[in-house]
Amino acid sequence: MYAPEHLIINVEDAEKWESFIENAGSVFLGQWTPESVGDYASGTNHVLPTYGYARMYGGVSLDSFLKYITVQSLTEEGLRNLGPYVATMADVEGLEAHKRAVTLRLQDIEARQTSNWR
Structure with a gap:
């Protein structure tokens, strides 16, 4: 139209x-x-x-003369909840570095939880 x-x-x-x-x-x-x-x-x-x-x-x-900045801030729990979905989407798009940025953090969370349970 x-x-x-x-x-x-x-x-x-x-x-x-x-x-x-x-x-x-x-x-x-x-x-x-x-x-x-x-x-x-x-x-x-x-x-x-x-x-x-x-x-x-x-x-x-x-x-028209203002600049907007978006800000994101996740908690550890937030990344635990969203991370697997974000990693999957990054993988589907072929963005390996985006995927690794999430999976490395998730591995760190998992490692800390495992060491705290011992």
Whole structure:
């Protein structure tokens, strides 16, 4: 489906159509909302995705200038629970180093548990 930079819905009860819109850079509802108001006066973003890129991106916003970092932290128990699945997925993908990063840690956990039980 094409995603326009500007989508003008100029029909009666335009608001009822808003929930059907999945992709658009900016939407203008009703006969009293011309695109030029969005460009110059309504306070909405004027830097919008063109060439149908509104399927994947919104307009430039503060978020466009922020960098997000994801952080993961497992406990030993967490790795014991997830590790075998992660190792299997890495093996299926042929990523031996990823698999070893997990299996070596799991072996260490097992060795420590075995030595503590003696």
